[in-house]
Amino acid sequence: MSQSFDVVVIGAGPGGYIAAIRAAQLGFSTACIEGWRNPKGEMALGGTCLNVGCIPSKALLQSSENVEQVEHKFADHGISVSGVKVDIAKMQARKDGIVGKMTKGIEFLFKKNKVTWVKGFGKFVSGGDTYTIEVTDAGKVVDTITAKHVIIATGSKARHLPGIAVDNVNICDNEGALALPAVPKRLGVIGAGVIGLELGSVWRRLGTEVTILEAMPSFLAVTDEAIQKEAWKVFTKEQGLNIKLGVKIDKVTTKKTGITIDYTDDKGLAQKLDCDKLIVSVGRVPNTDGLGASNVGLKVSERGFIEVDDHCATNLPNVYAIGDVVRGPMLAHKAEDEGVAVAERIAGQQPHIDFNTIPWIIYTSPEIAWVGKSEQQCKAEGIAVKTGSFPFMANGRALGQGEAGGFVKIVADANTDRILGGHVIHAHASELIQELVTAMEFKAASEDIARIVHGHPTLSEAVKEAALAVDKRTLNM
Ligand code: FAD
Ligand code: NAI
Numbered sequence: 099m100s101q102s103f104d105v106v107v108i109g110a111g112p113g114g115y116i117a118a119i120r121a122a123q124l125g126f127s128t129a130c131i132e133g134w135r136n137p138k139g140e141m142a143l144g145g146t147c148l149n150v151g152c153i154p155s156k157a158l159l160q161s162s163e164n165v166e167q168v169e170h171k172f173a174d175h176g177i178s179v180s181g182v183k184v185d186i187a188k189m190q191a192r193k194d195g196i197v198g199k200m201t202k203g204i205e206f207l208f209k210k211n212k213v214t215w216v217k218g219f220g221k222f223v224s225g226g227d228t229y230t231i232e233v234t235d236a237g238k239v240v241d242t243i244t245a246k247h248v249i250i251a252t253g254s255k256a257r258h259l260p261g262i263a264v265d266n267v268n269i270c271d272n273e274g275a276l277a278l279p280a281v282p283k284r285l286g287v288i289g290a291g292v293i294g295l296e297l298g299s300v301w302r303r304l305g306t307e308v309t310i311l312e313a314m315p316s317f318l319a320v321t322d323e324a325i326q327k328e329a330w331k332v333f334t335k336e337q338g339l340n341i342k343l344g345v346k347i348d349k350v351t352t353k354k355t356g357i358t359i360d361y362t363d364d365k366g367l368a369q370k371l372d373c374d375k376l377i378v379s380v381g382r383v384p385n386t387d388g389l390g391a392s393n394v395g396l397k398v399s400e401r402g403f404i405e406v407d408d409h410c411a412t413n414l415p416n417v418y419a420i421g422d423v424v425r426g427p428m429l430a431h432k433a434e435d436e437g438v439a440v441a442e443r444i445a446g447q448q449p450h451i452d453f454n455t456i457p458w459i460i461y462t463s464p465e466i467a468w469v470g471k472s473e474q475q476c477k478a479e480g481i482a483v484k485t486g487s488f489p490f491m492a493n494g495r496a497l498g499q500g501e502a503g504g505f506v507k508i509v510a511d512a513n514t515d516r517i518l519g520g521h522v523i524h525a526h527a528s529e530l531i532q533e534l535v536t537a538m539e540f541k542a543a544s545e546d547i548a549r550i551v552h553g554h555p556t557l558s559e560a561v562k563e564a565a566l567a568v569d570k571r572t573l574n575m
Pocket of ligand 1: 108132145155221389430
């Protein structure tokens with residue numbers, strides 16, 4: 099079979115499927131090539147995010163947080179519950195149901211927008227005025243597509259470590275870690291990054307003894323130091339996550355009785371960790387193998403990322419790349435916005451993404467969210483700043499909700515008052531950060547937020563109070 103389109107998108111993760119929909123909305127005949135198979139063997143759209151990333155992890159985070167609430171937090175409200183039972187099979191089935199609903203939803207969106215789903219994996223065969231892409235499924239060529247414009251959105255996969263064989267049963271990357279059929283007694287995690295903390299939290303809340311081994315000597319170094327300190331205190335002292343920093347993994351051995359990790363600790367001493375399951379979450383690598391990059395002269399960096407400019411244009415005319423397969427944060431919303439921007443650029447528009455205002459959110463409890471620069475980053479860059487913080491302890495809504503931990507911190511330029519960064523650690527930080535994202539996108543000063551009427555009683559009043567604190571005039575502290 100051979101088909102021709104104006105635009106072909108390779109990969110249907112959040113970057114690719116959104117790019118395809120936007121291209122179709124703009125009037126291009128559009129195809130999206132995707133060959134992902136779910137555990138039932140069915141082809142599914144949605145990529146890492148919907149199948150084995152954002153969506154299933156957030157479903158399990160919510161289920162496990164509900165367990166934590168019932169077991170440890172309801173008592174404060176005068177509610178006692180006995181005989182709590184957790185059915186992991188049902189919890190996993192609920193998660194799978196949500197994934198199924200979401201991925202089928204994209205099939206519906208493709209039909210609605212007249213995007214053709216070409217089932218299989220795409221590989222460049224030749225370039226020129228039009229590009230020819232061969233589509234393969236299970237080793238057989240099933241289609242050949244030609245298109246003038248190509249958007250590469252092939253995403254990323256888990257990075258594995260040499261000598262540690264991931265089987266996704268005992269030693270897991272994100273795929274196995276999201277599908278454990280029972281609560282392990284002891285869980286080891288290599289890497290205290292976003293996945294290690296989120297999935298470590300899921301299984302800890304369900305009763306697992308979790309030990310996280312992190313190579314870096316510092317914890318959550320990407321966040322503001324005030325957030326690092328608070329998160330460390332809550333995760334280790336209050337919640338009992340055992341996090342060891344500055345370690346070097348020496349050897350991982352699988353036995354009938356479990357897994358042993360030999361490592362060197364931060365003092366240089368040899369240590370052993372025995373566990374029943376191990377999660378390896380040490381970052382992700384771009385998917386560029388098998389794309390046929392060399393067939394068309396597409397530039398790929400040494401680390402496997404497709405090289406692009408600020409507008410996601412590659413070195414080839416009319417070929418763009420977006421999402422995890424290019425530079426920048428590996429985040430679904432970054433991939434989506436790049437997808438929209440590229441489709442619009444193909445249509446001759448001049449879209450713009452401000453990479454400084456892409457929010458980060460870690461969905462632990464409390465959640466950690468930030469946008470822009472930390473206080474330390476500003477200082478390192480020689481920018482004079484003033485900061486304001488406000489604790490949720492002094493926020494009536496947070497007290498009512500029983501979620502009074504954490505704070506909002508705003509970093510503003512000392513001379514102009516323009517907001518340079520926002521940092522929130524709180525149960526609902528993921529929603530609260532968006533006010534600061536919007537403010538930064540509109541180049542707001544902290545005084546702008548301080549003068550906006552915020553509903554009462556709301557958590558967002560803490561954002562306003564943090565803005566007032568920048569000018570040392572909080573009203574409720
Ligand atoms: P992907 O989602 O990786 O999709 C790429 C698609 O391309 C895949 O479906 C793949 O099958 C397909 N593909 C690859 N090669 C080919 C080929 N040759 N031909 C055809 N198709 C191909 N981000 C957030 O913003 N928020 C979160 O809460 C969050 N949680 C996460 C939790 C976990 C456990 C993980 C692993 C990731 C999480 N992420 C989160 C990151 C997020 O999933 C990624 O940033 C996002 O999926 C990237 O989108 P993408 O479209 O670039 O690539
Ligand atoms: P990560 O980059 O967040 O963290 C990896 C951690 O592993 C780092 O702290 C690193 O120092 C450590 N590490 C690396 N090599 C090591 C080694 N040999 N031994 C011990 N520690 C080692 O990567 P992670 O957690 O795998 O997640 C991948 C990406 O997926 C994230 O960077 C993020 O882009 C995305 N993601 C986003 C989420 C969100 O937005 N909420 C949730 C989950 C993933």
